[in-house]
Amino acid sequence: MSHIQVRDDQGVRIISFNRPEKRNAFNLEMYQQFTEYLIQGEADNDIRAFLFHGTENCFTSGNDIVDFLQSGALDDNHPTVKFLFCLLDLKKPVVAAVTGAAVGIGTTLLLHCDLVYADNKAKFQMPFVNLALVPEAASSILLPLIVGQQKAAELILLGEAFDAETAEKLTIINRVVAQDELISFSLAQAKKLAALPPLSMQASKRLLRHNQAEVKAQMKLELVEFAERLQSDEAKQRFQAFLKK
Numbered sequence: 001m002s003h004i005q006v007r008d009d010q011g012v013r014i015i016s017f018n019r020p021e022k023r024n025a026f027n028l029e030m031y032q033q034f035t036e037y038l039i040q041g042e043a044d045n046d047i048r049a050f051l052f053h054g055t056e057n058c059f060t061s062g063n064d065i066v067d068f069l070q071s072g073a074l075d076d077n078h079p080t081v082k083f084l085f086c087l088l089d090l091k092k093p094v095v096a097a098v099t100g101a102a103v104g105i106g107t108t109l110l111l112h113c114d115l116v117y118a119d120n121k122a123k124f125q126m127p128f129v130n131l132a133l134v135p136e137a138a139s140s141i142l143l144p145l146i147v148g149q150q151k152a153a154e155l156i157l158l159g160e161a162f163d164a165e166t167a168e169k170l171t172i173i174n175r176v177v178a179q180d181e182l183i184s185f186s187l188a189q190a191k192k193l194a195a196l197p198p199l200s201m202q203a204s205k206r207l208l209r210h211n212q213a214e215v216k217a218q219m220k221l222e223l224v225e226f227a228e229r230l231q232s233d234e235a236k237q238r239f240q241a242f243l244k245k
């Protein structure tokens with residue numbers, strides 16, 4: 001069974017992560033598949049919104065650490081890079097439903113979503129420095145805009161996990177929803193978006209994200225730094241330590 005699954009429901013393209021044995025860690029094939037489903041959805045006039053979710057106890061543990069160890073050049077053809085720019089450029093609205101852990105890109109991709117809901121067991125973490133890396137997905141610009149400079153520094157430099165209640169207070173997510181209602185509620189919200197006039201919806205999203213050029217430039221800067229850190233001895237030691245644990 002594919003680790004990225006897709007189905008369409010009344011104008012909503014639902015993309016789910018399904019690799020629970022590795023806590024839905026994104027490997028290169030998953031990034032590629034995810035990007036393809038997004039590109040197809042953007043091109044399909046019947047699709048008017050996206051919904052992302054994980055499995056019952058995990059959204060995603062972020063990038064596959066094994067892939068970090070084997071990573072090639074992070075150029076424009078790299079599946080992770082392609083995914084990040086595709087996510088950034090999405091014209092149609094995106095809803096995310098977070099169950100359990102959302103680590104690394106699992107948290108930073110939420111900053112590109114338009115509505116984010118989480119259950120009360122959700123845990124968020126951006127452990128980039130802990131892994132001897134740097135923030136990605138433009139989180140170094142988006143997070144300070146959302147939560148303020150000092151709080152962003154705390155979340156990124158210390159890299160500690162925080163719960164759904166904290167994420168709601170910081171407005172990283174819209175609302176905490178009971179676990180058994182999370183997917184149905186998030187889907188209902190996505191269907192509401194899908195039912196509204198699509199061109200107005202897309203223009204409004206574009207206006208809300210008026211700083212896209214700056215965000216994209218920051219994402220590019222992050223990737224240069226990230227690629228360099230990825231090759232460092234301190235990062236390799238951290239990856240090995242996680243995998244041996």
Ligand SMILES: C/C=C/C(=O)SCCNC(=O)CCNC(=O)[C@H](O)C(C)(C)COP(=O)(O)OP(=O)(O)OC[C@H]1O[C@@H](n2cnc3c(N)ncnc32)[C@H](O)[C@@H]1OP(=O)(O)O
Nearest residue numbers: 021022023025061062063064065066101103104105106136
């Ligand atoms: C460009 C993007 C950058 C980023 O995304 S950086 C962030 C990278 N991600 C991480 O550092 C997260 C690493 N994972 C965790 O911290 C924990 O996991 C969780 C909190 C998500 C879940 O903890 P628990 O429920 O106790 O599960 P478990 O025993 O740690 O993991 C179960 C199996 O899943 C594998 N796994 C988990 N996350 C990853 C990952 N990110 N990459 C590769 N494998 C992963 C483990 O190794 C293990 O596997 P086995 O059962 O074979 O021992």
